[in-house]
Amino acid sequence: MDRTAVEQRAPGGLAVIRHWISTFWPAPVLVDTRERARAFAGAGIGILLTAWLGLLLPDPAGLWLVAPLGASAVLVFAVPASPLAQPWSVIGGNTISALVGIACVLLIPDQRLAAAAAVALAIALMFPLRCLHPPGGASALFAVLSHQTEFSFALTPVLFNSVVLVLAGIVYNSLTGRRYPHVQLSPASTGLLLSRFTSSDLDTALAHYNQVLDVSRDDLEELLHHAELAAYHRNLGELRCSDVMSTQPIAVEFGTTLRQAWALLREHRIKALPVIDKSRRLVGIVTVADFMRHVDLDAHDEIGARLRSLVKLSGLTHSDKPEVVGQIMTRQVRVASDDRHVMELMPLFSDGGHHHIPIIDAQNRLVGIITQTDLMRALYKAVRP
Structure with a gap:
C-alpha cells in the first residue's frame, strides 16, 4: 500500500481509536448534590457504627471489621433501591461467600486455585x-487471602458486620426519605391509557436480554412508563387547538331552516353544526340531539315520520312548530381558543361528555372545531413510534 493511501485512511483510523477510547469514559451519574451528600454521609455513619460495635466483640484473630463491608456500604446507602443492596443480599451474600472461602482454604492447598474457586462458587451459590451481592465475591476472596480456617469467621465479624450495616441502612434510609428494604410494589398508574407495552411485554424483553440488571424489575417498569408519559406530554403537551382542529367547519346561521340543517348533518355525516352570525361569531350550536328533543321519543313507532314532519316547512306566517335553527339550538356552548393547549380539553371529552368543541380566534370568530375523531388522531400521532 502506498503512502498516499495510508494517509487517506489514517483520519478514519484515528476516529475509530478515539471512539474506542471514549467508550471507557462512564456516563455521568444523574443525581443532585443533595443525594450525593446523603449517600456518602450514610456510608460513613454506617461504617462508623459497625466498626464501633465490632470493637466491643472479643475476637481472637483481632478482626473486628472486614474490608468488603466498604463495598456493601456503597450499595446500601448510595443505591438502596438496587436488588443487590437489599438486606438478604447483604447478609446472605457476605456470609455465604465467607463460608465458601473458608471451605476452599480447607480443601484446596494452592491459594491461587482456592481464590478462584471461592469467588466462582460464591457467585454460583448466590444466584439460586x-x-x-458483589461484595460477596470480595468476602470469599478475603477469607482465602487471610487464610481463614475457622467457620466462626463467617459469624464474627462477617455476619455481625453485615447485620449492623443493614440495620444502620434501614434507619438512615428511612430517615432520609428512601425506602429500604426496597419492597417491590406494583407500578403506580401513569395515567397513560395508550401505553404501548404491558408487564408481560417487559418480562419477554428481560428474558431476551438475559443479563443481571442493577435495578428491580418493577422499578424498571415504572421508569419506562414514566419515560413514555414524558414523551407523551412532550409530543401532545405542546400541541394547540389550531394544530389539530378541523378547519373551515360547516356552520349555519340563526335563520337556516331545519330542513337545510338536517340535510347538512346527513350529507356530511356529522353530529353538530355551529351557529354563527354574519361576522362568523358563535351564537350557538345545533346537534342531532337538539333535533331529537323535539321529536316524541317515547313513541317508538314512526320516528322517521315525526322527524320529517319537524324539518318540513309549514308555510304559515305564525306557527308553534320550530322552523329555523335558532329555535332549537343550544345557546350555551363550550368553546376553546385556537391557541389553547389540546391537553386542557381532555377532561371535557373524557369526563364532561362533550363530543365536539368549536374553536374561536382572538376576535371570537369561529375558525374550527375539534371532535373526538380529531382528538383521537392527535393522540395516535403523539404515541406512535
Missing part, C-alpha cells in the same frame, strides 16, 4: 439463594 437470591442473595447476589
Whole structure:
C-alpha cells in the first residue's frame, strides 16, 4: 500500500481509536448534590457504627471489621433501591461467600486455585439463594487471602458486620426519605391509557436480554412508563387547538331552516353544526340531539315520520312548530381558543361528555372545531413510534 493511501485512511483510523477510547469514559451519574451528600454521609455513619460495635466483640484473630463491608456500604446507602443492596443480599451474600472461602482454604492447598474457586462458587451459590451481592465475591476472596480456617469467621465479624450495616441502612434510609428494604410494589398508574407495552411485554424483553440488571424489575417498569408519559406530554403537551382542529367547519346561521340543517348533518355525516352570525361569531350550536328533543321519543313507532314532519316547512306566517335553527339550538356552548393547549380539553371529552368543541380566534370568530375523531388522531400521532 502506498503512502498516499495510508494517509487517506489514517483520519478514519484515528476516529475509530478515539471512539474506542471514549467508550471507557462512564456516563455521568444523574443525581443532585443533595443525594450525593446523603449517600456518602450514610456510608460513613454506617461504617462508623459497625466498626464501633465490632470493637466491643472479643475476637481472637483481632478482626473486628472486614474490608468488603466498604463495598456493601456503597450499595446500601448510595443505591438502596438496587436488588443487590437489599438486606438478604447483604447478609446472605457476605456470609455465604465467607463460608465458601473458608471451605476452599480447607480443601484446596494452592491459594491461587482456592481464590478462584471461592469467588466462582460464591457467585454460583448466590444466584439460586437470591442473595447476589458483589461484595460477596470480595468476602470469599478475603477469607482465602487471610487464610481463614475457622467457620466462626463467617459469624464474627462477617455476619455481625453485615447485620449492623443493614440495620444502620434501614434507619438512615428511612430517615432520609428512601425506602429500604426496597419492597417491590406494583407500578403506580401513569395515567397513560395508550401505553404501548404491558408487564408481560417487559418480562419477554428481560428474558431476551438475559443479563443481571442493577435495578428491580418493577422499578424498571415504572421508569419506562414514566419515560413514555414524558414523551407523551412532550409530543401532545405542546400541541394547540389550531394544530389539530378541523378547519373551515360547516356552520349555519340563526335563520337556516331545519330542513337545510338536517340535510347538512346527513350529507356530511356529522353530529353538530355551529351557529354563527354574519361576522362568523358563535351564537350557538345545533346537534342531532337538539333535533331529537323535539321529536316524541317515547313513541317508538314512526320516528322517521315525526322527524320529517319537524324539518318540513309549514308555510304559515305564525306557527308553534320550530322552523329555523335558532329555535332549537343550544345557546350555551363550550368553546376553546385556537391557541389553547389540546391537553386542557381532555377532561371535557373524557369526563364532561362533550363530543365536539368549536374553536374561536382572538376576535371570537369561529375558525374550527375539534371532535373526538380529531382528538383521537392527535393522540395516535403523539404515541406512535
